[in-house]
Amino acid sequence: MARTSEDYAGAIRALLPRGRVWQAETGGGQQSLILALAQQWARLDADATEVLDQSLPGSNLDLITEWEESLGLPDPCAGEDATIEQRAAQVLARFVGGGGQSRSFFTSYAAALGFEISITAISPFRVETSTVETPLYDEDWLFVWVVTVLSNTGGLSTDVLVCEFEALKPAHTYVLFQ
Template identity: 85%
Template sequence: MARTAEDYAGAIRALLPRGRIWQAEAGSGQQRLILALAQEWARLDAAATTVLDQSLPGRNLDLITEWEESLGLPDPCAGENATLDQRTAQILTRFVGASGQSQAFFIAYAAALGFDISISVISPFRVEISTVESPLYDEDWLFVWVVTVVSNTGGLSTDVLGCEFNALKPAHTYVLIQ
């Protein structure tokens, strides 16, 4: 949060020594100098906040092309016709979510793209472990996980999510999107 000129003027006044000479009235040369300094510091504070905000991936629209080139975007998942919001979401997701293999990673990655998902891992039927209600999956299903899309607020299709997950998933697994 950027501080105002009055915030800085108050801080300067609080740091002044005590005594008759330092008790300047409003409108005096000393108070005008304090206000001028405070206004400049407030301007610098706002500029620094803007620079920090613009340095985040996808925030500075002037640099969106450079971020995409650096991160290998646009990728075949979203295609060439993604909206500006979708492009910035992909940049941020690609930058922050570099890698991981846990369910939590994939759920967070999907959330950054605007998807609320759940993940189910399928396991084959095991004698004395599985119940009568358990589906009869064989060993071929051992490395399959099912992604259920609960909601989609990002505007990307589930094909994009599937493409992204297939690029990030462990090589020996299969992802089914529903």
């Protein structure tokens, strides 16, 4: 939130040395200088706040190319025909998706791309704990997880999600998409 000129004027007055010479008289030269400085700093503060608000990933489409450069995009995941909105979604997903290996990380990452997903881990059959209805998977399936796409509101192809997950998943695991 940008500070006002009154905020800056109060701060300047609080920093002035004490004494008869430094007493600000209403309408005097010192008071006019304080108000002029405060107005300029308030303008700079408002401009900086606006630039920061508009430069966040995905919020200012004019800066999408700079964000893509910083995040190693565009990559093969989105392809050559991605719209500006799809590119912005991918920038935002890359920016907020700093890394993780949990289901919640991958679910949130997919949500940033516009996908609602569920993730199922495959467990091998265990005589002591498995039931008759449990599928017969062996130990090789221990590192497999299944992603089910429930909805896609971002307009990106599911291929983008597959490509992103392949790049982000732990190296020893396999992802199957349904």
